[in-house]
Amino acid sequence: MTSDFAPAGTLDARDATRLRVLQCIRSAGTISRTDIARALDSSPATVTSACGALLDAGLIREERRMPSENVQRGRPRVMLQINGEAFAVAGLKVAREAIVVMIVDFRGDEIGSFVSPLEASCMDPDGLVQEVRRALDAACARHGLDTARIAGLSLGIPGFVNGETGFMHWSSSVTERNVDFAPLFRKHLPCPTFLDNDANLVAKAEHLFGAGRGLSNFLVVTLEHGVGMGIILNGELYRGERGCGAELGHMKVQFGGALCQCGQRGCLEAYVGDYALVRDTSTGQQSDAAKSIQDILHAARNGDRLAREVLDRASQILGVALANLVNLFDPEHIVLARSRPPFDHPYTEAMLTSLRRNTVQVDAPLPEITVRNLDEMMWAKGAAALGIEMVTILKIRERGTQDAA
């Protein structure tokens, strides 16, 4: 049942403590044992023992502290930090035209990246896994890394994916439906491999390294061709019962409204997705087909009324959708990750105004909103973030069994 694929939840009490300590160190960056004990509200003794194990496993290291302004009396604290060299993890984002790879160390720092072009944007499962293998090998080769140093591999893919089992219900990148990737990964790839919805990965990245660090309840909305969302509740990715929730792009914002790619009406994507903007600004004239988001923005800036209206409406509707999220989830924070600048100023302003206007009024302040640029690499980095988490658990477990032996 608990295969390689989903190692979480299988931690005994001791390993759970070690993991907590590790995560505390990671989120603090640099921290002493005493402060860890304080932060986790546990005894120094416990922290000492957990840190011992983590040091033995090579996952953290002691830092010879700066002789600087530590103007304190008493025995100086020994600072601990994540040992970046512990292992490397590859994050891969399967996009339309390429597989984007980012290799990061255990700290999450980039070691190198690589873009491996794809012949076809939609492949059969076996073909996809082989492309992944090719991308991984090429990325390692480019940066002079032995593929064996990669301790884990994490794959972000658009579509409905159950990140806990590796089962894919549907993806725009895969010809077949209902594929169990776990065995394919085991067969073709050299290290433990994890699969998740790409928006979930960005959420994970924000949670581990970005604006969501240390938060328990926050949302990440991704804005590119489509609109996606990752949900962190109680400090964990919420995946829904069947592993395919968070379909913000197909939230209906207008009853009987505009037609969406998915065949339904009034979906958010049908107003704010790239293709919707292109469609709605087209006037039936000449070069419309070639119109890009850039063109539309440009036109709007030059006073084109249609372009302005479409962008304005998109911003407002996006604000409504975010307001719906605030009304439903009441999160601490929302990260709005957009690929290209269609929602740049002044549209971000319009969006925020609409958000405020459509939120149920409580005296408590609204959740913070962070707008973040999201290039292709960020997706891959998000994948890597998940990989780090998963492999960390594997390593801690491994260590545990070694102790026992």
Place this chain on the structure above:
Amino acid sequence: MTSDFAPAGTLDARDATRLRVLQCIRSAGTISRTDIARALDSSPATVTSACGALLDAGLIREERRMPSENVQRGRPRVMLQINGEAFAVAGLKVAREAIVVMIVDFRGDEIGSFVSPLEASCMDPDGLVQEVRRALDAACARHGLDTARIAGLSLGIPGFVNGETGFMHWSSSVTERNVDFAPLFRKHLPCPTFLDNDANLVAKAEHLFGAGRGLSNFLVVTLEHGVGMGIILNGELYRGERGCGAELGHMKVQFGGALCQCGQRGCLEAYVGDYALVRDTSTGQQSDAAKSIQDILHAARNGDRLAREVLDRASQILGVALANLVNLFDPEHIVLARSRPPFDHPYTEAMLTSLRRNTVQVDAPLPEITVRNLDEMMWAKGAAALGIEMVTILKIRERGTQDAA
């Protein structure tokens, strides 16, 4: 910090185990120790000891088993069940015209109920608490109960309430905003008292006693004057960061749409709330003001086209809103609790069709939908459900400290 008010989260390992065992017994109804061990995946020894404590505390009891079809060899299992007589809890729902009280035993079975009329539908905090006291005393008197037997009291109130702290941001029943009820409760009421949003209470009731028994992720949508929602995620009430999420009634389903009571546009309530139906079926003629939902339904049944259209649209829009929830939360189950019959057949059908049509298509089946009648008493019972849970925790803790002494 951890006052009387929110006893959860303050359980040590042992009490947590006891609580798990107790909840297992509750959700099973009648179960043997061996089966509990199997269900909780723990050792029989642990279960024995936990049950010992629970028996001592009088929270559960052994059932002399039926001599019936237990055609098994070996030592017969001793069945355990919740001891209803352990204590009583009062659930109160603050409605517009009355406070509805239900007194239940520890099993959740009704001991008696009472409706205590209110002079005013909106009171100052002190007045409200005194009305609560009056309602409690009257209910006890009616059923010949000593008020001292009530081990806990739980209050459901419409509005934005932080159920974990007892802090009320706003409620339609209270003249003031931002009231901390906890000290008022301590001052005027004879037993530990808890406060929560009324929709949360119905969710709790479904989780403990209704369609959500044993489920981890499900939603309860309440349909009456307004539209509310309770969210259970990972087996717990999700309250959002500021304790005021789940505002389904103000989810925008139509950009720039119909005007809502709240002053915003396109809210779900503005299409499916009682007052919206009345408004939208009014033709500017004579007795419109007196029109009731019953009248509208009746008119529709008799072929009135406007009434039909309005009800049809309401059903469809409700379906869209539920589809949004499915797309976002991917729950196991949704309970639709409606107070009066505006969404009876054939409108329930229309609603379900709309739900199906607006859900993102995955091969996995849709969550189950249960439609449930929700009379005023159910709200009170929901409140009682929360009360049972809270008091259970208090009792288990109490028992723990007794042991220590």
Place this chain on the structure above:
DNA sequence: AATTTTTATTTTGATCGGTGAAATAATTGT
């Protein structure tokens, strides 16, 4: 320079919850 004070970490010994194994209990089948 030696000593005191202060703070951080480790060691030690005790506690406690959970567990497996063995013992006991309560049946049915022979």
Place this chain on the structure above:
DNA sequence: ACAATTATTTCACCGATCAAAATAAAAATT
């Protein structure tokens, strides 16, 4: 009566955590 079977309890132990004591490493003081 005795064997077989299943449920529960008892018991000895393990391992995680913790408080307290010991130790370590510095700064301040003498």
